[in-house]
Structure formats: C-alpha cells, structure tokens
Amino acid sequence: MMQTLTVDLGDRSYPIHIGPDLLRQAGLLVPHLQQPRVAIVTNTTVAPLYLSTLQQALEQAGVQVLPVVLPDGEVYKTWESLNLIFDALLQHRCERKTTLIALGGGVIGDLTGFAAACYLRGVPFIQIPTTLLAQVDSSVGGKTGINHPLGKNMIGAFYQPRVVLADTATLNTLPDRELSAGLAEVIKYGLIRDAAFFAWLEQNMTRLVERDPAALAEAIAVSCRNKAEVVAADEKESGQRALLNLGHTFGHAIEAGMGYGNWLHGEAVAAGTMLAARLSLALGWLTAADVQRIRTLFVQAGLPVVSPDLGVDSYMDMMGLDKKVEGGKIRFILLQGIGKGVISGDVPPDVLKQVLARAALDD
C-alpha cells in the first residue's frame, strides 16, 4: 500500500513515504534519527487527533519525545511561535543531534523547518504533514519560514527534511474547506507541467472530493513526483522552480489584502490562478475554452474562482512586495496551454491592470 518517492538533491536527498497509517510505523523514522531523542512540534488542533499515536509509536521504539504544542493558524506563523519552539528546545537542553518533527499542516511545517534550520545553526528535521496541502506542497522542497507584518514568507531558509511521511489516513479528519485548498495545489501541477494529470483530475475530481483513499494516494504521489522533479532541478528557485508559484503572486496579494488567515492559502491560489489564466488569455496565450476547463475543475474541487475586489492599486502595491520582483519588475507565472507554465517578466502594465480591474467578476 505504501508508495515511496525520492527527492534527488545529492547528499541532501530524502524519501517521501505515502500511504495509510504511517504514523504508527516508527520504523520509518528511527533510521533517520541521529540520537534517540526528538521534539514533535504540532498545534492545538492536530495534537488531540494524532500526537499520542505518533508519540507512543516512537516511545515504544525507545525514542525520547518532547511535545511542543503551538496555537493553530496562519496568524501564528510568526517569530513569537518560533520562539516558543526555541524556548522549549533550550529549556529541555535539546542538542545538535535532536531531530525536530513537524506534525501538522503547512504552518507547522514551515515554522518547524525554520526552527530546525536556525536552532544551534541547524538540527535534523522530519516532516509529517497532516493536510492535503502540506502533503502535496509544503512538505516537499525545503522552503521554510515565517510571515512578517510587511509580507508573507519574507523570513526563512531553504532547509531539507531527512524524510517525509504523508499519512493519508490523517486526511479523514480534514475539514472540507481544507481538502479543497489542498486540491488547488494538486491542480496546479497539472496546469504547469502535466497535462495528462490534469485530464486525470477532470475524470477523478468527484472521487477526490469524496475522499476515495486510492484516488487521494494517487493524486498525492503524482503531485509529489512533479514537485520533486522541479525542486531537484532547481533547489534554490533560481529558474524553473518559480513555475510552482502559479497563482501565488496574485494569491499572496489576496491573502494579504483580506488579512492573513481569512482566505486559506489554497483558496487564494485558486482565485489567483484564475487571474493568471485570464492574464494568459488577455495576452493571447491561452484559449477561452482552456480557461473554462480550469474554472470548471476548480469549481468541482470546491474552490473560489473569483477574487476579492481589492482595487487595482491595492493589488499592484501588494504584488510589488512579492519575492518574485526582479529589478523592480514583476515576473509572472502564466500558461501557454494546459500543462505548459511559463515565466514572463514582460507583462504590459495596462493589460495587467485590465485583468485586475475585473478580478471580482466571474467572466
């Protein structure tokens, strides 16, 4: 039942195991530990569901466990939460060989990974993502970090885990809205580089929304394989890795404009991807029929396809702070067809503004 992929990064390569009930299999983790001691970082939502299962499995394997339970939510992806982790690690005198395990969604993964990158200038790190979004996106690729009042993910590090466990059974407790948010990133892989996967998603979206275990495992595996291939080719995001940001420049502006935590990341990415698709259409790169196919799939996945009416100036301002700015110019991830993402720094401002002016219209 378990599938295993490898993210190929030379001496920082690591395996991703995908399957049901992996939380109970301490044998998947123990070979990656440098000493029989870990800190499990999780949050108040995930802890009652899965912490004791994981903790007991590890303790039965002879591993000493320090649990660190943070408040739940994107609004807590801050220095203050990071410091709660550091406080616990220092109070319990965790050492350079103590492994940090992230048990939770993307926020827990980003916080824990960044804590691992910085604590004593770097300790080992394991990801156990418990949301679909984290399983298909944030647990693969080594991006870690926190938000700053002036921008999302502005402070962080590239830091790779030693192993990732994507336990598909944890998705049974995921709220519908968060399942949909994860599907936004799944659809993204189809859009930027895998037309066959996009077509498979069109055929299987109903099964995914109904949480068919086999369909979910397949979607996770194909998504991780796509992301792993992109990351392996471009670990530090100097080139093609930027394709993974399809919908994210707009999406970050939506999240910031609506206040972090009000739109889920995947929801903002879905609406942002529709803006990227419409911009691609306006540039003559994508057909109206393809834009409709994308819209239909997002709607089937339970995702928003209309952006908030923040106003053109507000969008422009918030996109200007994005990390993808280069020499004062915004690079956009656009589509030249389904399965063919491209990076473009040459979007005429008037075309961009026309699309943003109609952001809140479903046309």
Add this chain to the structure above:
Amino acid sequence: MMQTLTVDLGDRSYPIHIGPDLLRQAGLLVPHLQQPRVAIVTNTTVAPLYLSTLQQALEQAGVQVLPVVLPDGEVYKTWESLNLIFDALLQHRCERKTTLIALGGGVIGDLTGFAAACYLRGVPFIQIPTTLLAQVDSSVGGKTGINHPLGKNMIGAFYQPRVVLADTATLNTLPDRELSAGLAEVIKYGLIRDAAFFAWLEQNMTRLVERDPAALAEAIAVSCRNKAEVVAADEKESGQRALLNLGHTFGHAIEAGMGYGNWLHGEAVAAGTMLAARLSLALGWLTAADVQRIRTLFVQAGLPVVSPDLGVDSYMDMMGLDKKVEGGKIRFILLQGIGKGVISGDVPPDVLKQVLARAALDD
C-alpha cells in the same frame, strides 16, 4: 600593501582582503554585487566614523546604498535588532539580489549575516569587520546568529560572505580594551595549531599592543589563514572546527554568568582559555611552564587571566547549555602542548570541578 587570502569552500569560496584604507576601494566590492544596490548595516558607534566613507565610495561607483544603523552592543544581538534590519529591507523593497554589507564588529557581522541568510530565504552578504576580533574571527567561517535569553548564539545559520574586507586603518579608532579582546583570538590560533605563530606573538606582542600597522597586518593575515584552513576542512563544525572553540565553553559561561555585554567576548575567551589550560595541566597534558607562557602572553596583551567566582554549580549549569554538548556530555577543547589543541569528551567531572572551584584564583 594589500594581502589576499581565499577561504576554499567549493562554490562558496570567497576572498579576504587585508590592508589599510580598503573602505575607499569600492572596486573590491562591486564585482561581487548582483545588482547595483546594497544595504549597509552598521551601528551608532561605527556609523559616524566610517559609514560615509564607504557609502560615498559605493555611490561614486554607481551603487545605490540603504544605510541601516542599529544600537551598539552585544545586548542588542537579538531578534529585535534583526527585525529592525528586516523592517528596513522590506520598507525599501530590497530584493533577492540586494547585497547586505556588515560594517562593524562581531555583533554587526553576526546579525547582518543571519539577516542575509533569512531575508527572502537568502540574499548575498559582504563583511567589512572594523574590530580586530571581527577581522580575525567572526568574519571568517560563516557563523551567524543571535543570542537567546537562555544562551548565546543559540539561533543562527552557517552562511558565507561573498568577500571580506579587513581594513586595518579602522583599528586606529578601536578602544584599547577591544584591541586586547581581539588579541585573545589571535593567541588562540597559536595555541591550537601554530606553535611558530605563538612564538612570533611572544616576540611581537609589544608591537601589536602599540598598534604597529605591519605587525597587526601580519597577525591578522596569519590568524585568518589559520581559521580559513580549519573552516575549509570542516565547514559545519562536525569535527576539527571545534578546536576554534578553545576557551569558549568556559568563556560563554563567564559571559552569561556576568550578564552579556559586561565582559567582552575576547576577555571571556582569555580567562576561559586559562581554565582550559589549567584543566589540561590537571589532566597531565600540559606543563606548568607552558601554562605560565600562556598566562604571560595574555597579560602582555592586556587580557584577564582570572575568571569570576561564579561558583562550581553555576559554571556547570551554564556550560550544560552550550552547543558543544553531545549525548549529555560536554566536549572540551584542551591543549596537549602549545600549538596542539585536542577535543576531549572524557574529562572526569571531579577534575573539572576542582579547576572550576579555583577559577577565580591566579595560580
């Protein structure tokens, strides 16, 4: 007049230029910039002395400069200061290709390097150390970070600069006490791996204390060469690099015990090195005559050779938090002779406690 060394770290190798008035030579920096834009991070002590010289040289070379002036002192090596840097970078929309330049001592170097490691998950970084300590120690090797209330340098990253300028003219404004603190690290290189350099220092300490420019340049160059060799062989401190921590396990306890900022780092290292020498003597590894040679050189350099009377329990407690703890056991850097540092995890606790009990005695 200018000497250049290279720290050999594969694709992260970088040059160290040593000589007078390098601040004015923008041509040493410009080839390392990815865009004609830098942020110079400095402090309220260094800014009035050297900021305008550096800023004007860069501006005349067509480089846009954002100065960021922080308060001066080890007590400001905190998250709050780091955030002042992030605030300035974000407010001015600095991008991934903007280079951060550290202009100042070790605190500025550590803060700026860590900011560069984290900002947008990593931007380029240049070191211009203006104290002897920073020139011979903290500007070489890529260690960056901040203090935590529970320990010094607990949060940080290994992050290499693109180039280091050690401008010896900046030492003319250095207070005597800080010059001496820098000499503690200079002496350390002789002790751990370069007996000939130690002997040279015994002959030339008077010239160094009197700030003879040629003697200082020679001491800096030999120190940097020694450190560069150690770092090149062991970038992430998994083995021999730990030798550079001679005196530091004790020294960190002294700094923490006396309150950060009251003892200069180099002063604590000097007193801590005397404890390491006495511990080596107690273990039968070092002769009493060699301990006296070390003591004499520290005294000539204007450094303390007696530690504060913190009490054995307090020393033990504060050393237990040190990063060099492994499996609950403290690894010490000791001496098996002048020029021969060794790493030992096998110090009997009672011998250690006897030495600590006599820490405040000059015997």
